[in-house]
Amino acid sequence: MTTSPRTISGTLMLPSSDPGSVRLMRGTLTLKDGRIESIAEGDPDASADLGGGGTLVIPGLVDAHMHLPQYDSIGIDGMTLLEWLDRAIFPAECAWADADHAGDMASRVARSLLSFGTTSICAYATVHHEGTKNAIDAISSAGIRAMVGQVLMDRNAPPELCVPAAALVKQAAALTEWTRALSAQSGDRWRVEHSVNPRFAISCTPELLHGAGQLARTLNAPMQTHISENRAECAMIAQLFGGRSYTGVYEDAGLLGPRSILAHGVWLTPEEHATLASTRSIIAHCPTANSFLQSGDCDTGALRRVAIPVAVGSDIAGGTDRSMVRVARAMIETSKRVRERSSDAANRIVSPAEAWWNITTGNANAIGWRATSRLAPGVEADILIVRPDIPWANAPDPLGTLLYAWDDRWLERTLTMGEERWRRPGL
Numbered sequence: 093m094t095t096s097p098r099t100i101s102g103t104l105m106l107p108s109s110d111p112g113s114v115r116l117m118r119g120t121l122t123l124k125d126g127r128i129e130s131i132a133e134g135d136p137d138a139s140a141d142l143g144g145g146g147t148l149v150i151p152g153l154v155d156a157h158m159h160l161p162q163y164d165s166i167g168i169d170g171m172t173l174l175e176w177l178d179r180a181i182f183p184a185e186c187a188w189a190d191a192d193h194a195g196d197m198a199s200r201v202a203r204s205l206l207s208f209g210t211t212s213i214c215a216y217a218t219v220h221h222e223g224t225k226n227a228i229d230a231i232s233s234a235g236i237r238a239m240v241g242q243v244l245m246d247r248n249a250p251p252e253l254c255v256p257a258a259a260l261v262k263q264a265a266a267l268t269e270w271t272r273a274l275s276a277q278s279g280d281r282w283r284v285e286h287s288v289n290p291r292f293a294i295s296c297t298p299e300l301l302h303g304a305g306q307l308a309r310t311l312n313a314p315m316q317t318h319i320s321e322n323r324a325e326c327a328m329i330a331q332l333f334g335g336r337s338y339t340g341v342y343e344d345a346g347l348l349g350p351r352s353i354l355a356h357g358v359w360l361t362p363e364e365h366a367t368l369a370s371t372r373s374i375i376a377h378c379p380t381a382n383s384f385l386q387s388g389d390c391d392t393g394a395l396r397r398v399a400i401p402v403a404v405g406s407d408i409a410g411g412t413d414r415s416m417v418r419v420a421r422a423m424i425e426t427s428k429r430v431r432e433r434s435s436d437a438a439n440r441i442v443s444p445a446e447a448w449w450n451i452t453t454g455n456a457n458a459i460g461w462r463a464t465s466r467l468a469p470g471v472e473a474d475i476l477i478v479r480p481d482i483p484w485a486n487a488p489d490p491l492g493t494l495l496y497a498w499d500d501r502w503l504e505r506t507l508t509m510g511e512e513r514w515r516r517p518g519l
């Protein structure tokens with residue numbers, strides 16, 4: 093049983109010299125103290141601790157947007173965003189009032205994520221303070237790198253999910269300080285940061301949005317929220333905030349910046365793009381969720397052309413796929429639909445090499461996790477050992493074949509910080 097391998101060989105998925113994409117190379121990784129020490133090119137080493145011929149070695153997958161308490165709510169169909177939140181999601185989130193249940197569920201979700209190859213997440217908990225604390229503990233114990241935020245909501249949700257703004261801001265500050273203290277004590281072994289998570293402007297009063305903005309700035313904490321997902325939502329924002337644009341509402345509250353991750357951004361105007369670009373705010377593109385809730389197709393090409401950093405997320409449970417590989421595939425499919433409708437030749441279809449990069453190194457880069465989810469010396473060893481059951485190596489486009497023929501049963505082992513955290517039963 094190899095729980096902390098020293099060497100792994102096979103076909104390695106590495107960053108390409110073509111920016112924003114990956115390439116494949118046969119070689120061997122050497123690990124030391126939870127990090128990649130070196131990479132050697134060459135035929136797979138038969139004496140390596142793990143891997144060998146036919147093995148694909150890829151960086152751990154990064155999910156830039158998901159909701160831990162919604163993991164069991166995938167597939168509640170037939171509704172669009174606002175009705176789905178009221179009828180499917182808020183009832184599920186009420187269960188996290190029981191903090192033990194929240195911790196147990198987060199542990200189970202963490203194990204499941206590792207079994208799909210996800211080793212890093214940007215996540216939401218619920219409005220419950222103790223439940224969020226237990227969830228953070230569970231995610232860290234599983235070895236996953238994460239930012240997780242207590243959800244901030246003080247209106248337009250069931251009364252049991254609304255907490256007064258001042259109390260929420262205080263609780264969010266306490267969680268941020270708590271995770272920082274644990275990180276200082278535990279070093280590399282503590283991998284979770286608390287983020288400031290106002291759910292979306294509909295469920296936050298201006299007082300709460302401003303309090304959240306001030307907190308994120310004062311503590312230099314990451315911020316997560318939703319923006320411009322669906323048209324009815326955008327109309328409601330205009331109504332609640334006197335016609336101000338969605339981006340303008342967050343700008344007024346001081347919520348934009350390079351540590352701000354805003355999910356969706358389907359219906360943003362060019363003026364809003366300019367504001368997001370000038371503040372270097374990040375859009376988390378969630379193609380499976382946009383499709384499931386019939387929200388629309390996000391034009392990520394337009395975002396990238398104005399230099400808005402784009403990450404990609406599952407948005408479980410608005411998104412129905414737990415595998416980030418299938419989310420990557422949906423990203424390509426969305427780009428094909430956008431291209432088909434666009435007369436702008438600058439609109440390109442995302443390639444498989446770019447899609448792989450997006451769910452690994454690209455996501456990590458966009459989020460600011462510069463030392464994870466890439467195969468390079470010095471980087472945290474979050475690594476997947478994959479054994480495809482098809483002759484992909486000789487395919488005309490191996491990266492396309494691997495992406496489209498992907499089968500979760502190919503994943504044999506998931507390592508975080510060099511340690512085996514999940515192994516396919518029977519191995």
Ligand SMILES: [Zn+2]
Nearest residue numbers: 159318355407
């Ligand atoms: Zn979401």
